[in-house]
Every structure is written in C-alpha cells, then in structure tokens.
Amino acid sequence: MNNLIISDEELADNPTARVPICILLDVSRSMDGEPIKELNKGVKMFIDEIIKDDMTRFSADISILTFGGIVKHVFDFGRIEEQEVPEFRATSTTPMAEAVLQALNLLEGRKQSYKQNGVDYFQPWIVLMTDGGPTDDIDVINEATSKTRELINKKKLALFSIGIGNHADMGFLETFGAPPIKLKGLKFSEFFQWLSQSVSTVSDSMPGDKIQLPPREGWDALS
Amino acid sequence: MDIPKIISNTLLRKTTLTKIVNEFTIFIDSSFMMTDEADDFFIKELTPLLIKKSKKIILAQKVFDELFKQAKPNNKIKTKSQISKAQKGLDIISHLVEKDCLRLLGSDTDTYADNLFVAKFTEKRLNMKLCLLTQDNALGEEIIGLNTSLSSGIDKNGKDRIKGIKAFKFNGAGKIEEFTSGKVSNNLIPNTTRIKKFSNSAKLVDLSKSEIFSVVTIPTNGDNVFDKSGNSIILGQEIGNGAEGIVYSVDDVSVCKIYKEDKFTNLSHEKLKLMIGKQITNQSICWPTDIIYDESNNPIGYLMKKAEGVELHKRLFFGPKLIEARLPSWTKVELVKVCLNILDAVRVLHLSNVLIGDLNGRNIMVCEDCSIYIVDTDSFQLEGYPCPMGQIAFTPPEIQKKKFNTFLRTTEHENFAIATLVFMILMPGKPPYAKVDGGMITDNIRKAAFSYPYNKNLPKDPPKGPWRFMWSHLPSKTKKLFYETFEEGLRFDCTEWLEALKSYEYELKKGYHSSDIKPNDYKRLSEHAVSTYF
Numbered sequence: 021m022n023n024l025i026i027s028d029e030e031l032a033d034n035p036t037a038r039v040p041i042c043i044l045l046d047v048s049r050s051m052d053g054e055p056i057k058e059l060n061k062g063v064k065m066f067i068d069e070i071i072k073d074d075m076t077r078f079s080a081d082i083s084i085l086t087f088g089g090i091v092k093h094v095f096d097f098g099r100i101e102e103q104e105v106p107e108f109r110a111t112s113t114t115p116m117a118e119a120v121l122q123a124l125n126l127l128e129g130r131k132q133s134y135k136q137n138g139v140d141y142f143q144p145w146i147v148l149m150t151d152g153g154p155t156d157d158i159d160v161i162n163e164a165t166s167k168t169r170e171l172i173n174k175k176k177l178a179l180f181s182i183g184i185g186n187h188a189d190m191g192f193l194e195t196f197g198a199p200p201i202k203l204k205g206l207k208f209s210e211f212f213q214w215l216s217q218s219v220s221t222v223s224d225s226m227p228g229d230k231i232q233l234p235p236r237e238g239w240d241a242l243s
Numbered sequence: 244m245d246i247p248k249i250i251s252n253t254l255l256r257k258t259t260l261t262k263i264v265n266e267f268t269i270f271i272d273s274s275f276m277m278t279d280e281a282d283d284f285f286i287k288e289l290t291p292l293l294i295k296k297s298k299k300i301i302l303a304q305k306v307f308d309e310l311f312k313q314a315k316p317n318n319k320i321k322t323k324s325q326i327s328k329a330q331k332g333l334d335i336i337s338h339l340v341e342k343d344c345l346r347l348l349g350s351d352t353d354t355y356a357d358n359l360f361v362a363k364f365t366e367k368r369l370n371m372k373l374c375l376l377t378q379d380n381a382l383g384e385e386i387i388g389l390n391t392s393l394s395s396g397i398d399k400n401g402k403d404r405i406k407g408i409k410a411f412k413f414n415g416a417g418k419i420e421e422f423t424s425g426k427v428s429n430n431l432i433p434n435t436t437r438i439k440k441f442s443n444s445a446k447l448v449d450l451s452k453s454e455i456f457s458v459v460t461i462p463t464n465g466d467n468v469f470d471k472s473g474n475s476i477i478l479g480q481e482i483g484n485g486a487e488g489i490v491y492s493v494d495d496v497s498v499c500k501i502y503k504e505d506k507f508t509n510l511s512h513e514k515l516k517l518m519i520g521k522q523i524t525n526q527s528i529c530w531p532t533d534i535i536y537d538e539s540n541n542p543i544g545y546l547m548k549k550a551e552g553v554e555l556h557k558r559l560f561f562g563p564k565l566i567e568a569r570l571p572s573w574t575k576v577e578l579v580k581v582c583l584n585i586l587d588a589v590r591v592l593h594l595s596n597v598l599i600g601d602l603n604g605r606n607i608m609v610c611e612d613c614s615i616y617i618v619d620t621d622s623f624q625l626e627g628y629p630c631p632m633g634q635i636a637f638t639p640p641e642i643q644k645k646k647f648n649t650f651l652r653t654t655e656h657e658n659f660a661i662a663t664l665v666f667m668i669l670m671p672g673k674p675p676y677a678k679v680d681g682g683m684i685t686d687n688i689r690k691a692a693f694s695y696p697y698n699k700n701l702p703k704d705p706p707k708g709p710w711r712f713m714w715s716h717l718p719s720k721t722k723k724l725f726y727e728t729f730e731e732g733l734r735f736d737c738t739e740w741l742e743a744l745k746s747y748e749y750e751l752k753k754g755y756h757s758s759d760i761k762p763n764d765y766k767r768l769s770e771h772a773v774s775t776y777f
Contacts, residue, residue, distance in 0.1 A: 032708030035672030139705025
C-alpha cells in the first residue's frame with residue numbers, strides 16, 4: 021500500500037476505547053464481474069458510514085486486507101479520514117488462511133501500539149468475506165484455524181465469516197471457530213451498513229456478554 | 244389536547260421576587276450565602292427590594308455561629324477553601340446588617356441548624372408565609388414538604404390553614420430556582436411533598452418470567468394514543484429510536500415512548516405503575532408521568548418529561564479537541580458544573596432508594612448552560628426491579644462478569660460508576676483504568692490498577708498524551724477521591740463528590756487552578772500559592 025500512516029498522536033489524543041477491526045476480502049478470480057463491483061461499492065460505503073457518525077469514527081479502528089493470488093494490506097489502522105479505499109480487482113487464487121494469519125499479526129501489532137500509548141480497547145474483530153475455499157497449504161490452514169479458535173475461546177477475538185454465492189465453503193469457514201453466515205445475493209451494501217451499526221453498539225455492550233448486534237435481516241440469506 | 248402538565252424550570256423572575264419579599268418571611272441558610280453567586284444576588288437584586296419594602300431577612304443565631312466558627316483562620320478541621328467560603332457568608336451578613344435588612348433570630352435550643360429550619364417552619368407555617376434560601380437539596384425538599392405534612396389529628400383542615408412555604412436555590416447555571424414538589428400549580432401550595440422513598444428491602448424480581456404484551460398494530464408518528472383518562476394524544480416526530488422503543492415528541496414539555504414489538508411486558512408495566520405512583524420530581528430527571536394506551540386500551544408506552552441537549556458521550560467523551568471545536572467557550576469550570584448537576588440529580592435518586600444502574604454517557608443529556616437531563620429512567624433499579632443493562636466501562640471490577648438481570652446492584656456499585664463518570668468528564672473521555680501496558684478495557688477494570696500518581700506515589704504508567712497534565716492540575720481532594728476509588732477500592736457517595744467538586748469549582752473561579760480543559764504542561768505553583776506560602 022502506498023500511504024502507511026503511523027500516528028501516535030491520534031492514539032494519544034483520542035480517549036475513546038477502540039474496536040480494532042481487520043476486514044479480509046476475497047478478490048480471487050471467481051469474484052470477477054458483479055460481485056467485485058458490489059464489494060467495491062459496499063466497502064466504500066462502509067468507510068463513509070463509519071466517518072459520518074462520531075460514535076464509530078472515534079472508536080472503529082479499521083484495517084483492510086485483500087486476498088487474490090497474494091495478500092495485500094490496502095488500508096491501515098489509524099486515521100481513517102486520511103486514507104482512500106483502492107478499487108479492488110479480481111485475480112488469481114484464494115490464500116485465505118494466509119490472510120487470516122496476517123490479520124492476526126496486524127491486530128497483535130495494533131494492540132502493542134494501544135499498550136504503548138495507554139489506549140483502552142475492546143475485543144478485536146476479524147471480518148472475513150469469501151466466495152470459495154482456501155488455496156493455501158494445509159499447514160498454513162491448520163495454523164490459521166487453530167489460532168482463531170483459541171482466541172475466540174478465550175474471548176480475545178470476534179470473527180464474522182461471510183460466505184458469498186453458492187460456492188463459498190461454509191463447512192471450511194466453520195473451522196475458524198465461529199458459525200459462518202451466508203450473504204443474501206450480492207447484498208454487500210446491506211451487510212456493511214449492518215457492520216457499521218454493529219461497531220457503534222460495542223461500547224454499549226455488557227461485560228462478559230456477547231456483543232449485542234443489530235438484526236441481520238436485509239443481508240443474511242437465512243433471516 | 245389535554246395531557247398532564249409536567250414541571251418546567253421555574254426561574255425566579257423579578258415580579259416573583261417582589262411578591263416573595265412582600266408576602267413571605269425569608270429565612271436564609273449558610274450554604275446559600277457561601278455560594279459564588281450570592282454576592283451579586285444580594286447586592287443587585289434582593290437587598291434593594293428589602294430596602295424598598297422595609298423588610299428584613301431572618302438569620303438564625305445558630306447559622307451565624309456556625310459560619311463564624313468555620314471562618315476562623317486557624318480553623319484546623321476545615322480546608323482553606325471552606326474557610327474562605329464561610330468568610331464570604333460573613334461578608335454577606337455584614338452587608339445585610341449595614342443596610343439594616345437583617346434580623347437575628349435567637350435560639351435557646353441545641354438543635355442543629357437544619358433541624359432548626361424544619362422546627363421553625365413547622366411552628367410558624369400556620370401564621371405566615373415562609374421562604375427559605377438554601378443550597379441543601381434535601382433540606383429544601385423537606386421544607387417544601389411542610390406545605391402538606393401536618394401530622395394527623397392536629398387539624399382536619401390543616402391544608403387550608405398552611406399559609407404557604409417556598410424554598411429557592413441557585414441552580415447549576417447560577418440562576419435562582421424554586422424547589423418544586425411536582426406538578427405545576429397556580430396555587431401557592433404545591434400538592435405533593437417530601438422525598439418519596441421506594442422500599443429498599445424488596446426481593447429481586449425475576450425478569451425472565453415476564454410475559455410479553457402483544458399489540459396488533461403499534462402506533463407511530465401521526466397516530467392517536469390515549470392517557471389513563473382517555474384523553475387523546477397525537478404522536479409527533481420521532482426523536483429517538485432505541486433497542487426497546489421509539490420516543491416521539493408530544494408537546495413542549497413531554498415526550499412519549501412507545502415500545503417496539505415484543506418489548507413491553509407485564510413486569511415493565513408493573514414497574515412503570517410503581518414509578519408513576521411515586522413521582523420523583525426533579526428538574527433533571529425525566530421520570531415517567533403517565534402510562535399510554537392504544538385504542539383498545541392496551542398499555543403500549545408512557546409519557547415523560549422532555550429532555551434537552553446533547554448526549555454527554557457525544558458532547559464530552561470524544562476528547563478535548565472536539566470540545567474546543569464544538570463548545571469553544573467552555574473551560575474546566577463548565578466541566579465541573581456538569582459534574583455537579585449530575586451529582587445533584589443522582590443524589591436525589593439515591594435518597595429515594597433508586598439507582599440508575601446503567602449510568603453512562605449515553606443516558607445523560609447536557610445543555611450548553613451545563614444543565615443536564617437523565618433519560619432512560621424506565622431502566623432504573625428500584626425496589627425488586629433490577630436494571631438489566633450496563634456498560635463495561637462503568638461496571639465495577641466485582642461485577643464485571645455478572646449478568647445484570649440476576650442480582651440487585653448496590654449503592655457501592657453505582658458509586659463506582661459515578662467516580663468513572665466524573666473522571667471521564669474532567670479528563671474528557673479517558674477511561675480511568677487506561678494505562679501504558681494495559682489491555683482490553685474489561686481486563687483493565689478487573690485488575691483495578693490505577694496509573695495516575697497521588698501524594699508520594701510516583702508516576703507509574705499513565706497513558707500518553709495530555710492526560711497526565713490534566714491530572715496534575717486537579718485539586719488534591721479530587722485526586723484523593725479518584726485514587727482511593729480506583730486504586731484502593733473505596734467508594735464515595737454523591738455528597739462526598741459534591742463537596743470535593745464544589746470546592747474545586749470555587750477554587751477554579753478564584754484562579755487557584757488552571758481552567759484550561761487541556762493544559763499543555765504539568766501544574767506549577769500558581770502566583771496565589773507563591774504569594775501565600777513563600
């Protein structure tokens with residue numbers, strides 16, 4: 021990515037407890053056409069929604085990774101207003117597990133920045149969106165799934181995996197340790213709207229409880 | 244549209260003041276004379292009227308003696324600020340004496356000053372109209388309670404024979420405000436009284452056993468709904484949409500909450516009835532006033548006092564930069580005033596055995612004049628009804644893992660939330676346990692290790708940024724309460740916080756502390772301190 025902004029000033033000045041969120045987007049070849057178009061639209065809208073509302077602008081700390089052939093870090097934590105979401109293009113294979121491992125590293129690094137600056141934070145989130153299954157080596161897959169399962173069990177991570185279309189490997193997604201949800205059609209915008217609303221409910225959530233999320237009607241194929 | 248009138252802020256206008264001076268015998272309490280506003284009020288408003296009408300204000304000898312004792316410079320039990328406050332009180336007394344507007348009321352009993360007012364007012368209320376100027380909310384409310392609280396047997400027509408009792412104080416914005424006991428009344432004698440207490444020994448109500456009321460169609464904007472007497476009310480614009488219901492505007496003084504589908508239960512109905520039966524009438528608390536029904540007479544929501552302002556969280560918790568941008572005239576003085584106004588209101592609730600439970604920055608509204616409104620009152624904890632909600636940041640370590648509908652919170656739990664709220668107002672938005680090498684907010688609270696230094700405790704690891712400077716500028720008494728709450732696990736009630744923050748407010752106005760919301764450096768000795776101690 022072209023513009024990595026590392027901003028300790030923002031970390032020190034903004035008192036709000038953060039919700040670190042890493043969004044992993046499948047941009048492999050099979051996403052070509054309408055899906056990638058809708059995804060691009062949805063992500064841009066998501067960032068706009070987050071910025072529009074003070075509650076989320078100050079608490080949501082967002083990073084975006086894409087996986088299509090290679091894993092790319094396209095949007096970094098920190099000043100959301102100073103970055104642009106690039107246009108995603110669909111290409112090549114699906115290194116999903118590699119993306120998850122990189123996301124865990126990024127979240128770990130971000131937590132270290134919080135600690136250095138004395139910033140409170142909530143349980144980190146990974147949002148994983150895919151229309152297929154992983155093309156990684158089995159070792160990488162095992163490492164990724166066992167790490168996420170352990171973190172989820174310890175309540176150190178919340179993972180939302182979203183299956184797109186009929187070829188998303190829902191059975192595999194489940195091995196990350198959280199029940200996957202199937203996207204209704206190409207309702208990316210509806211999903212991202214829900215996600216931004218969910219972020220704003222985090223600071224209202226109760227200790228020891230699951231995060232209270234808004235209803236998923238509109239984008240969840242089963243609701 | 245005939246809906247119940249809800250109390251509105253009755254600021255004392257000049258005509259009212261003239262009427263009071265004309266008709267009432269005015270007593271004054273030391274707390275009133277010790278305020279910063281008292282000077283101006285007497286010199287510019289009250290004394291000229293007293294002179295014009297040849298009236299005198301009554302000061303009990305007892306009150307004078309107390310002030311005199313407190314103002315002694317070698318007074319060892321009082322702080323400097325308390326001594327200087329008492330001195331201000333004495334200044335006002337000499338002003339009144341000089342203008343011949345004061346009468347000393349001798350006292351041959353040993354009663355404490357507060358009881359003395361109650362005793363005097365009880366004794367005199369059948370013969371004259373009485374008025375008390377006091378900053379003591381509990382006393383003010385007790386005094387106006389004397390309008391109707393004749394003990395039985397004395398006089399069957401007692402109510403008619405009481406001439407009328409009023410009490411006034413300075414509100415958070417420094418304006419004179421009348422103590423009111425409930426509904427707006429043209430009568431000089433208000434019809435309700437005293438601080439109403441809810442039982443504090445009720446057993447936990449099991450909310451999981453509630454039955455949902457099903458309603459065929461839920462009314463919305465533009466629809467007619469009805470109060471208990473069948474009066475029709477039109478739902479105005481939607482002004483709030485929460486998890487449980489939608490709030491609609493109704494008129495200038497009240498709003499109406501209509502529950503969403505499957506959110507209104509027989510137990511919430513019972514709780515509302517209980518609340519409406521015992522009105523807590525405080526300017527700052529949006530207590531439910533009436534149950535609201537649909538056409539088929541099903542209960543579907545309730546009316547409450549309308550709030551003003553912006554959510555505390557949005558106003559102050561995004562940090563000093565945003566406050567500077569959106570409230571450029573605000574200083575530390577305004578932050579302290581907001582705390583004082585919140586504490587005043589919560590204190591009234593606690594006196595009535597009500598806990599907010601889910602105290603946080605999103606159910607308090609703050610106006611630009613620092614006045615506040617507490618909303619979402621239907622989730623308050625009272626009698627056996629728990630408050631089923633709570634936010635991580637305001638929940639004390641000992642109940643971080645508990646489910647809120649399974650137990651009744653204690654005042655100690657709430658006092659932790661109060662300390663957190665005050666901290667996050669004075670250090671805008673920063674949670675008290677945020678620290679270098681901390682972790683998730685819930686873990687930080689559970690470890691309960693406070694990172695700001697107090698007394699000999701050298702700096703440990705307070706967060707980076709402006710927070711350590713802000714901390715260094717807080718007065719010692721306030722730091723002590725924070726330190727003992729967050730490091731030592733003690734809890735302080737509203738009165739203790741009020742006392743500390745009132746001194747802070749006074750000292751800020753005197754210039755003893757920086758009034759910068761975000762000072763750029765640690766505190767250095769002020770000119771005042773240098774000239775006093777060196």
